[in-house]
Amino acid sequence: MKKILLPVFIIFLTNTIIAQEKINENSIIITPLSVFNILNPAIQVGYQRDLPNKLIFQIEGGIILKHSVFGFMDLHLYNGAVNYSYSGYKFRTEIKKILSQEGIYDVQRNYIAAEFLYLKNRANVNNTYVNSDGQNYEDFFVQKKQKYRLAAKLGKQFIWTSGFMIDGSFGIGLAYNNVQHFDRENENDKDVSPLYGYILKKGNFLRLNFPIDIKFGYRF
Numbered sequence: 001m002k003k004i005l006l007p008v009f010i011i012f013l014t015n016t017i018i019a020q021e022k023i024n025e026n027s028i029i030i031t032p033l034s035v036f037n038i039l040n041p042a043i044q045v046g047y048q049r050d051l052p053n054k055l056i057f058q059i060e061g062g063i064i065l066k067h068s069v070f071g072f073m074d075l076h077l078y079n080g081a082v083n084y085s086y087s088g089y090k091f092r093t094e095i096k097k098i099l100s101q102e103g104i105y106d107v108q109r110n111y112i113a114a115e116f117l118y119l120k121n122r123a124n125v126n127n128t129y130v131n132s133d134g135q136n137y138e139d140f141f142v143q144k145k146q147k148y149r150l151a152a153k154l155g156k157q158f159i160w161t162s163g164f165m166i167d168g169s170f171g172i173g174l175a176y177n178n179v180q181h182f183d184r185e186n187e188n189d190k191d192v193s194p195l196y197g198y199i200l201k202k203g204n205f206l207r208l209n210f211p212i213d214i215k216f217g218y219r220f
Contacts (some may be wrong), residue, residue: 025050027165029217034062039199040121041065045047048217052099054098056111059188062090088121096155107159113169117149127196129189136192143200149175151211165217171176173209177201 027048034044047061064086089162096113123143128136158166179202181187191197 006211023216025219027217027219029058029060029165029167029215031060031062031213031215033214035065036069038068039123040088040090040119041068041086044090044092045094048213055097056094056096058094058096060090060092062092064088064090064111085124086121087123088119090117090119092117094153105161107157109157109159111155111157113153113155113171115149115153115171115173116150117147117151117173117175117211119145119149121145121147121149125200127200128192130192131186131189137185139185142182143202144180144182146178147175149209149211151175151209155213159219163219165219167215167217168201168213170210170212174210175207175209176204177207178204 029046029048031044034042042062042064044060044062046058048056048058050056057215067088068086090200092115094115096111096114099110099112101110102108121144123145124140125143126138126140128138130136151171153171155167155169179200181200181202187202191200
């Protein structure tokens with residue numbers, strides 16, 4: 001009987017140790033810094049899944065907040081060009097390839113990633129323009145924006161045995177923007193500053209983006 005129990009105990013102990021060392025494959029993630037985004041403040045929640053061949057799949061959704069946190073802080077970052085009300089949503093998905101991994105219990109992983117982002121936003125805008133007579137005036141109108149972005153990223157994940165995770169990344173991407181203005185007094189008038197013209201530019205155009213993300217997660 002003892003000869004049978006001993007191998008069974010060893011197998012049970014080995015399986016228990018392996019199970020403790022194994023990193024869970026599923027994660028719930030949040031992106032808290034997105035609430036500080038000035039133009040598209042949002043609450044973002046996502047899901048991450050570890051796949052074979054050192055791949056990671058991630059998907060996120062976000063609801064755009066009515067006001068930016070900076071708006072409540074009254075920092076006057078845009079002077080007369082303050083977007084005072086927002087609505088819309090974000091969708092983002094990533095596929096990551098693990099380049100290297102260190103540790104057995106607490107783990108660090110370096111990765112490269114390809115990202116796709118879609119954003120739809122509606123903003124009520126108060127901006128300052130210059131008319132043909134050189135006079136400044138304020139105009140209230142609606143801006144509707146859609147953005148499609150593809151980006152390449154580098155990142156690092158820190159994973160603890162407690163289940164908590166931090167994911168930091170940065171990258172470069174190209175975004176296609178479709179921006180419309182409604183109810184503007186005169187669309188031919190110029191913005192009082194080139195900065196406002198850049199932020200509120202209308203039409204269909206491409207722009208370079210430099211996404212930077214810090215995410216927190218819990219693995220289960």
